[in-house]
Amino acid sequence: MLRRVKAGRPRRAAAAVGALVLVGLLPAPPAVAGPSVPSDDVRGAQRWVLDALNAEQAWQVTRGAGVTVAVIDSAVDPKVPELAGKVTVGPDLRSDAYDGVVPPAGVHGTAMASLVAGSGRDGGLTGLAPDAKILSIPVLTDEPEYRLIEPDDGLGAPVETPISRAMRYATDNGARVISMSLGEYVPQRADRQAVAYALERGVVLVAAVGNDGDSVAARRYGTSFWSFPAGFAGVIGVAAVDRLGRHAAFSSDNLSVLVGAPGVAVPAVKAGGGYVLMEGSSVSTALVAGVAALIKAKYPQLGPELVSRALATTTRGVPAGRYDDKIGFGVVDAAAALRKAGDLTGYRAAVPVQSGLHFGKGATSPPPVRPGPDPVRLWVFGAGVLLGLAGFGAGVVVLTRRSERR
Template sequence: MISTLAASIILAHSTASAVPTAGAANDAGRIRQDQWHLRFLNVAKAHLVTRGPGIVVAVPDTGVDAHPDLAGNLLRGTDVMSDAGGDGRRDANSHGTAMAGLIAAHGATDNLGALGIAPEAKILPIISSAADNRGEADDLAAAVEYATSHHADVISISSSGATSARLVQAIKAALAADVVVVAGVGNRPEAISVGYPASEEDVIAVAGVDRAGRHASISVTGPEADVAAPAVDIYSTSYGGKYAKGTGTSSATAIVAGAAALIRSKYPDLPAQEVAHRLTATAIDKGPPGRDDEYGYGVIDLVAALTADVPPLGFESPSVTAPTSTAAHDNSDDNSTARGLATLGVLLAAGGGYLVWRRRRRAEDPPPRISR
């Protein structure tokens, strides 16, 4: 039963790694090299299609510090936790700055500094969590309300946990306003099941994978999972112009939010549900064929999500063009990428039923969360 009282939530990042790191990661000349997820997701090729201009991504978190790699991309936001107000552009923890960097850092010249998935998108920073990574559900609700009223295109929620009536209402209002809402499924051992708002229908629930493209042990599993993205040893921006390394579904969430920003930039008239549809329909199937509780519909494929011929919801047909594997996902030892794409081609040739089937859970699973 959903509590009507404000409840504690926790950011979906492992606390041991959500702090600035010393050494090479603090060297702007090395940080791009350390961002392995950029190569894994073939971000360079995706950026030939779009870099996310015209899109605003709200980041309700610990705030976002004015990092050089975010210069020009950081809007004035708010602080919903302070009666004194504020514009959201401060961060005593590093978590919010890291999430913003994964979404929209542009780095420096000559391939220096951190690079985000959508480096021409704008970040709307909202302080809704304290420096200890914890906040109240009603604070997150206020942040979501602010993001919706300020016309954010995407809301990236790297937190998971309990909820409140106000938070449920805020999330539903954001979805009704055609905002893409992305949230992490949560981390073990703090969580044992998918938390809120990832468990809300139509929110894109994000699980995590490791460098090999396998399910990250820290990532919670459950029938609510929609897609997966890199979540282990993820380097990004931090406060004070530094860089940080994080492990957790927070990072995966921000990466998927960046992917949603790219899709909204390439297809500005696409409704939020169709953005989610593109992410799930083009995801690279992992684990058992079809949707599963570890990967959801699969690991996101940025280039396919931006370029594949994906029919609108309810209009799947045999003419669908199968996405080509563009990311370095086939470093997994189970060769599931090649297997999944081969299966996709065969089933499409047999009548186009695969895309319909893969977006539905198996018969014994609960009904799909993302409306089809």
Template sequence: MERSSQNSSNNPSQAQRIRSDQWHLGYLKAPDAQLLSRGAGVTVAVPDTGVQPHPDLHRNLLVGTDIIAGGDGNGQQDQNSHGTGMAGLIAAHGQGADLGALGIAPDAHILPIRDTPVDGRGDPEKLAAGIDFAVHNGADIISISSVGGAGIPLQRSIKAALAANVIVVASAGNVPQDSAVGYPASEDGVIAVGGVDRDGNRAAVSVTGPEIDVVAPAVDIYSTSIDGKYRKGTGTSDATAIVAGAAALIRSKYPYLPAREVAHRLTATAVDKGPPGRDDEYGYGVIDLVAALTADVPPLGFESVSAPAGAGPSTTAAGQRPGDDGSGATARGLATLGVIVATGVAWAVVARRRRRSDDPPPRISR
């Protein structure tokens, strides 16, 4: 468990200041993205140290579970603050205009799973049990801000979650505790998240490796804490929760997109950093919330089999929530028919070119 945060003092002015301290919201243009989607109808499971109710978060907090002994059985105890902070980054709703902490997806729900003790030393088997609970209780996304051993039960649970069309987002790890991308971020199909600083450069704390998919802000990240306080964190834990919030925005706007297509939408619209194309520091780049919700992303396979009857294969229709006027599904699966393989290869060349910060934005569908 990554623990790079500290609680700030609790005083009346803190709730007024905290929003301006959340620099990552402006950096990612979160207010613009939230005009398009706020994460409604999406449940994000947070297996962590628990999630304590907070004035900025309590409306979005569901009844969860305690995998370890000593809790009330609902996942809503937290003596560490890590889990409460991650939940706030995902779905804090604040206390009105510009008051209190705000998450990336402030209408999403949080399913709290207390599987890590106060000392932050997690157990892979308990994390596996928490993941199973999340899948069995309707989680759309699982946000894992921890790294650890890849035991057989945990590998089985991660693969079962992916097979159940659940989006799994996990932190890559922090230097110096970690020297390579840890598990479950290293598992194929999991969105592995690294971190950047205020200038958009790789955060010194963020590990590197070929498994990195995307990066997000990870330095001096303010969020909710225990006892109604706020916390400041630095690490890929925070970046992971932010990316989980981004996935919630996408899944809310396009509820019929398969999990792999949601991941593809994040990587295909990311703003390239470092050497052109994917690299081991930034993956495909820094997430772009607005582009991920609006870009006409080229398809790489079949549309979701769960789309409503009669839905066509168009990337601007499939997967779209009724009433939306944005773009629709992007398929990211294995093509098995010759014609799909042929077109998929052509589109893959396009999709693998990452958008650089000085490039024009992806084409917006009308």
């Protein structure tokens, strides 16, 4: 999720539609309206972001080649220099009426894709996985649009949603990482099943936790409303931090947060070209998706649960108590996460148990006796069959004699 940014204090986004979202509305993220960044200064402007994530050290190991990251968002502009030759645009999945028309390139989707896989061509912006590919799956537009999704009553087949369609499409079309800088307040059954579908096939899911940290409700209750799909088990929920690694006040705080990443004044590419400063947990999500792409490029067989572990156990700025609901386990460190992922490749889910070991000091119980035929039951069964046959035969004889007499 993204917040509108102006020079000075950022504006809060979509605060007035919360009640509608609660009945299943899928809003587009707020449009980007931030200060532009001069083209000759974009590398300097993004330096702090790359340093915060320890990206350049990670690039000595891999730059993400061979991995496709699905960006479920507004449509990505494939013509901007940083993304030229790297983008495949999928079908418009905002509805189930596939008309083959690709929606116009979106500011939000293009920006997120650049943060994931910007090539840095000709001195331009560099994403966290600069050699990765992008699969753009449009489910939103930049203009606020509100489409009522029929609430799922839990009976019969789940009600399909744009997000569930997009996750399945991405999984079936080669994505190894799915970046979702969006969310809704209601957990849809179809979305939950699509999450399970992707995880079962080894796809890493990364999603924004939302931008409700400074909302009236969050201040009143001391926690933010959950956003989905970030709130589903197995999805890496990402919160935003500032230049000092502190929790950004607008970023949602709840137990869906796994890790944090830069999300304040982060340069990104605009649709049509040029650069803009962006703010929100959307930005943080795209950056972490790029780090996940680095891990999958180096260790393609590593499961999503171990990618999550690599990210969460190697963080910087670890909060007191090792975890809090503002930045999770801390700010992602790409290089350290790659090293940890290498260690986890030898992980085995089950530990073999030595034969002969048992609890207590006494002798082990005898092995169970293989079940076999019970003689008594066989005799009873046989006798019953014989008696039944004898009775049947006697009945036939009696009926035959009666018929002959008549």
